[in-house]
Amino acid sequence: MKTLVVYDSVSATKMTEKVAKIIADSLKEHGAEVDCFFYKEVKPEAVKGYGCIIVGSPTMAWKPTKEIMKFLESLASDSKSGKMAAAFDTQIQMRISGNATKAIEAKLSELGFKLVSPPLISYVEGKTDRYQMKDGEAEKAKAWAADLVKGLPKSV
Numbered sequence: 001m002k003t004l005v006v007y008d009s010v011s012a013t014k015m016t017e018k019v020a021k022i023i024a025d026s027l028k029e030h031g032a033e034v035d036c037f038f039y040k041e042v043k044p045e046a047v048k049g050y051g052c053i054i055v056g057s058p059t060m061a062w063k064p065t066k067e068i069m070k071f072l073e074s075l076a077s078d079s080k081s082g083k084m085a086a087a088f089d090t091q092i093q094m095r096i097s098g099n100a101t102k103a104i105e106a107k108l109s110e111l112g113f114k115l116v117s118p119p120l121i122s123y124v125e126g127k128t129d130r131y132q133m134k135d136g137e138a139e140k141a142k143a144w145a146a147d148l149v150k151g152l153p154k155s156v
């Protein structure tokens, strides 16, 4: 069985996509079999082929995007029961940032997924549509994924 990294990404600089790819590469480096897709590229029924899904979204107005939440809602019931999952987001580091991972995790739990890792919060900086990852965030994402692999059964 495989791991799916699925994400939404809205801005021109596609920060959440960048983090998703770092996570996917790190998972692969550590022995996991991984696919990584923008949510529109994933047919909900295909999710049942994965043992673990890792779901990411930019934080927008303190929440995940409506689109990634709709994607999660659309998963067929046989796609999720007892399967493993984890959440990540990108956001600007400030006191009132909010946190997209909270709502993603709540939805994953409600759907019957088992959370296998604390969430990854990835900080970006810069002006709208000219974002970049803050120093150290790429390494943090790599390390998060490496830790997550340790919690997956060898067959996932």
Ligand SMILES: Cc1cc2nc3c(=O)[nH]c(=O)nc-3n(C[C@H](O)[C@H](O)[C@H](O)COP(=O)(O)O)c2cc1C
Pocket (backbone or CB within 6 Å): 008, 009, 010, 011, 012, 013, 014, 015, 016, 017, 057, 058, 059, 060, 061, 062, 063, 090, 091, 092, 093, 094, 096, 097, 098, 124, 128, 131
């Ligand atoms: C309309 C809009 C709303 C945003 N709201 C928040 C927010 O509530 N909290 C936060 O930390 N960042 C917020 N941001 C910043 C984005 O979360 C951040 O830039 C993110 O990395 C963009 O990801 P993307 O490039 O994958 O779309 C917002 C950005 C936009 C354009």
